[in-house]
Amino acid sequence: xTAPPIAARIVAAHGRxxxxxxxxxxxxxxxxxxxxxxxxxxxxxxxxxxxPALIERVLPRRNTLWREDAWRTKVFAANLDLLLVVTAxxxxxxxxxxxxxxxxxxxxxxxxAIVVNKADLPATAALRARLQPxxxxxxxxxxxxxxxxxxxxxxxxxxxxxxxxSMLIGASGVGKSTLVNALVPGLQLATxxxxxxxxxxxxxxxxxxxxxxxxxxPGSALLDSPGxxxxxxxxxxxxxxxxALPELESRRGQCRFHNCTHRQEPGCAVxxxxxxxxxxxERYALYLRVLQELLDAPRN
Numbered sequence: 001x002t003a004p005p006i007a008a009r010i011v012a013a014h015g016r017x018x019x020x021x022x023x024x025x026x027x028x029x030x031x032x033x034x035x036x037x038x039x040x041x042x043x044x045x046x047x048x049x050x051x052p053a054l055i056e057r058v059l060p061r062r063n064t065l066w067r068e069d070a071w072r073t074k075v076f077a078a079n080l081d082l083l084l085v086v087t088a089x090x091x092x093x094x095x096x097x098x099x100x101x102x103x104x105x106x107x108x109x110x111x112x113a114i115v116v117n118k119a120d121l122p123a124t125a126a127l128r129a130r131l132q133p134x135x136x137x138x139x140x141x142x143x144x145x146x147x148x149x150x151x152x153x154x155x156x157x158x159x160x161x162x163x164x165x166s167m168l169i170g171a172s173g174v175g176k177s178t179l180v181n182a183l184v185p186g187l188q189l190a191t192x193x194x195x196x197x198x199x200x201x202x203x204x205x206x207x208x209x210x211x212x213x214x215x216x217x218p219g220s221a222l223l224d225s226p227g228x229x230x231x232x233x234x235x236x237x238x239x240x241x242x243x244a245l246p247e248l249e250s251r252r253g254q255c256r257f258h259n260c261t262h263r264q265e266p267g268c269a270v271x272x273x274x275x276x277x278x279x280x281x282e283r284y285a286l287y288l289r290v291l292q293e294l295l296d297a298p299r300n
Contacts, residue, residue, distance in 0.1 A: 005047060006046065009045070011211075012210070041223055064108060065078075067100075067235075070234065076167065079165060081166060084142075086170030086174045088118040088174040094171040096231075097229065097231050099283065100286075104231065107244040133282070137246050142157065150182035154215075164220060233293065233294070234297045238291065238295070262287070263288065263291070
């Protein structure tokens with residue numbers, strides 16, 4: 001008689017090797033059938049027990065956070081409740097990445113907030129001013145200095161993280177690793193345990209991992225991923241891009257042409273709003289850059 005499948009969640013992924021945590025807390029080292037590798041952290045799966053266990057089925061996802069450009073598709077995670085986009089005044093802030101991450105999350109109906117780390121730096125005032133157009137659109141700005149006061153950072157983020165599966169994303173150097181260490185006590189032990197389970201040695205530093213958050217509400221989990229500097233959005237259609245920008249979405253149906261691209265068409269409500277200062281010029285320029293990338297991208 002075949003044993004019933006085990007329901008579990010993927011908590012670590014590296015290549016075709018995974019760790020899945022069952023509801024009873026047991027962690028299973030697992031693999032996929034054949035060469036299939038479309039499994040990511042946060043996936044709910046059904047396992048066939050073994051050593052390693054076999055991933056029999058990936059259950060339907062609520063959402064998927066991913067990026068795609070002309071060369072590569074990278075799926076970060078699935079079934080997220082919250083994306084925390086981390087930035088800082090030093091090194092020079094990559095607001096292009098921030099804006100693109102917000103677009104990707106909104107396209108998948110994932111809640112977002114912007115974490116401004118190293119808020120004790122004098123240059124934070126200038127960064128805060130640059131982020132005001134995003135705050136005006138309703139994106140929360142959470143300022144903290146995790147290295148200077150990790151306890152304060154934990155308490156500031158608690159109402160956002162409690163009971164949710166959250167992910168940190170950000171450019172290299174913004175202090176994301178320091179923040180993860182503050183939120184996940186004993187992280188080195190957890191990392192070593194996952195490294196042993198995946199049997200992937202030093203390369204686990206590039207793996208995506210999901211950690212339970214001790215001291216937070218039940219069900220709280222944090223997903224960490226490596227830093228990066230680019231965020232392609234080729235997975236979106238033009239319509240999805242427009243819907244993912246709230247300042248464009250709020251003006252849907254107001255242009256003369258129903259399929260307006262908001263570039264040079266007459267009677268464009270979006271361009272009128274840009275000229276009137278009601279839409280931030282940098283946000284509009286970001287829209288045009290992404291739009292051109294989508295129009296230039298080959299389609300199957």
